[in-house]
Amino acid sequence: MKTWLKGVSIVLLGYTIVGGLLMDVPRLNIVNETVRALYFHVPMWFGMVALFLVSTIYSIQYLRKPSFEKDTRAVEYANTGLLLGLLGIFTGMIWANYTWGSPWHGDPKQNGAAISLLVYLAYFVLRGSVENEDQRARLSAVYNIFAFAAMIPLIFIIPRMTSSMHPGSGGNPGFNMYDLDSKMRMVFYPAVIGWILLGVWIATLRIRIRIINEKLLNLENE
Amino acid sequence: MNKFIRLIFQFILFSLPISAIAQPVEMADTMRSEGKIYVVVAILLVIFVGLIGYLILLDRKITQIEKKLPEKKN
Amino acid sequence: MFKTLLIKELTLELRRKSVISGLLLYLFSTAFICYLTFSLRQNQITPLVWSALFWITILFTVINTVAKSFIGEKKGRDIYYYSIAAPELIIISKIIYNSFLTLLLSFTGFVLFILLLKNPIADFTLFALTLALGAIGFASSLTLLSGIAAKANNSHILMAVLSFPIVISVLMITVKVTKNCIDGLDRSVSTNDLLTLLAINCLVTAASYLLFPYIWRS
Numbered sequence: 001m002k003t004w005l006k007g008v009s010i011v012l013l014g015y016t017i018v019g020g021l022l023m024d025v026p027r028l029n030i031v032n033e034t035v036r037a038l039y040f041h042v043p044m045w046f047g048m049v050a051l052f053l054v055s056t057i058y059s060i061q062y063l064r065k066p067s068f069e070k071d072t073r074a075v076e077y078a079n080t081g082l083l084l085g086l087l088g089i090f091t092g093m094i095w096a097n098y099t100w101g102s103p104w105h106g107d108p109k110q111n112g113a114a115i116s117l118l119v120y121l122a123y124f125v126l127r128g129s130v131e132n133e134d135q136r137a138r139l140s141a142v143y144n145i146f147a148f149a150a151m152i153p154l155i156f157i158i159p160r161m162t163s164s165m166h167p168g169s170g171g172n173p174g175f176n177m178y179d180l181d182s183k184m185r186m187v188f189y190p191a192v193i194g195w196i197l198l199g200v201w202i203a204t205l206r207i208r209i210r211i212i213n214e215k216l217l218n219l220e221n222e
Numbered sequence: 223m224n225k226f227i228r229l230i231f232q233f234i235l236f237s238l239p240i241s242a243i244a245q246p247v248e249m250a251d252t253m254r255s256e257g258k259i260y261v262v263v264a265i266l267l268v269i270f271v272g273l274i275g276y277l278i279l280l281d282r283k284i285t286q287i288e289k290k291l292p293e294k295k296n
Numbered sequence: 297m298f299k300t301l302l303i304k305e306l307t308l309e310l311r312r313k314s315v316i317s318g319l320l321l322y323l324f325s326t327a328f329i330c331y332l333t334f335s336l337r338q339n340q341i342t343p344l345v346w347s348a349l350f351w352i353t354i355l356f357t358v359i360n361t362v363a364k365s366f367i368g369e370k371k372g373r374d375i376y377y378y379s380i381a382a383p384e385l386i387i388i389s390k391i392i393y394n395s396f397l398t399l400l401l402s403f404t405g406f407v408l409f410i411l412l413l414k415n416p417i418a419d420f421t422l423f424a425l426t427l428a429l430g431a432i433g434f435a436s437s438l439t440l441l442s443g444i445a446a447k448a449n450n451s452h453i454l455m456a457v458l459s460f461p462i463v464i465s466v467l468m469i470t471v472k473v474t475k476n477c478i479d480g481l482d483r484s485v486s487t488n489d490l491l492t493l494l495a496i497n498c499l500v501t502a503a504s505y506l507l508f509p510y511i512w513r514s
Contacts, residue, residue, distance in 0.1 A: 126448060
């Protein structure tokens with residue numbers, strides 16, 4: 001990862017913290033001041049989906065031309081995506097407890113998010129249960145792609161068809177109601193980019209550690 | 223109850239511009255006017271800077287190890 | 297070639313009658329347990345409870361059914377298949393065959409549930425259509441996974457873990473449409489859901505078709 005991208009991530013996230021707390025937000029009932037949680041909670045999901053997407057792309061590349069590096073990348077992006085997803089679900093539970101009255105409210109988006117986390121937990125279980133390295137990489141790549149394909153309706157279609165307590169559902173994609181306020185977008189989009197970049201950064205660190213490990217193993221074997 | 227809350231929520235969101243003018247919604251205005259919000263911002267920034275600093279150090283350490291590795295080979 | 301593969305699956309199945317009768321027995325036992333647990337207070341089975349019990353029964357039966365499609369095969373046999381047939385043909389024939397089987401089992405399950413519990417369904421045609429689409433959806437998404445699970449070692453547990461998050465989107469839609477059927481809502485309400493179900497089936501089948509060669513090769 002390029003150094004300047006890391007800088008961009010740091011600057012954007014710093015701006016998110018300051019701007020997210022200090023800039024004006026629309027005055028809404030029920031959510032009141034907690035509408036600011038949007039700047040911190042929702043980017044977790046965007047980050048998760050972006051990282052899973054990258055992971056899937058590496059899995060596709062792996063199937064086309066197998067190599068240790070691509071497999072490692074697919075795994076570590078999935079791993080970091082899982083981290084962001086878990087953070088998203090916990091922050092969501094805190095927020096839901098305050099605004100909807102209980103941490104788990106049977107909201108379709110919440111369920112969809114939980115299931116997509118289950119998919120990647122299953123992915124790691126699959127990796128754990130295959131001994132042979134080539135086999136493990138290939139099977140998990142296939143599962144990764146297949147699961148991502150099956151997740152598309154779950155995340156992008158079903159929540160839009162059913163009524164959800166998240167704003168903007170029931171036909172409207174995204175969060176149109178909040179879109180009314182362009183001031184919020186000024187902080188929200190930088191936050192999304194910042195978190196995605198931070199996720200990529202952490203993932204690249206993990207990838208490098210794995211590659212070093214692999215090299216060391218090779219050295220020992222020589 | 224669930225439906226009821228949802229109805230209220232949607233109603234409020236749809237009538238947002240009107241309701242915003244009609245009745246002021248309770249926000250943490252006092253906290254802002256007293257300037258205490260800056261305390262929160264400062265705390266979050268310190269945590270953020272600390273974490274990022276840690277991440278940068280980790281990054282450097284990994285780079286160092288990476289540089290050492292090829293030497294070992296020879 | 298395609299026909300021969302299908303016929304081969306069928307003859308193999310008929311030769312191992314114990315497997316299919318085992319599955320039917322599994323289905324029957326599950327339905328019977330549902331009946332027994334509620335026999336004390338028959339009136340407590342609200343339509344929603346019925347739907348939950350029904351779909352759980354169908355889900356687990358179907359997972360067990362499809363799981364054996366690769367796990368049941370002998371080790372050396374797939375090398376033989378590999379040498380004579382293209383992997384795409386194999387997966388498609390397996391999906392079609394598994395769809396037949398799951399259709400059979402889910403409709404049998406439905407009859408059992410009507411006999412043992414009760415029948416809350418108001419709109420039969422729509423429910424039959426949902427059941428059919430759901431069964432095909434299960435079969436097409438689970439076939440590839442059973443291939444993966446067969447290649448990995450501790451197959452049966454893995455199969456359940458892998459399949460649950462994948463089939464859940466099919467399940468969510470079918471449960472929703474079942475509710476519509478119970479309430480006897482107008483069919484136009486459910487059209488969108490059925491179309492989504494169909495789209496998911498196509499998506500999953502296409503993905504299996506593309507991906508299967510990679511697991512087959514190993």
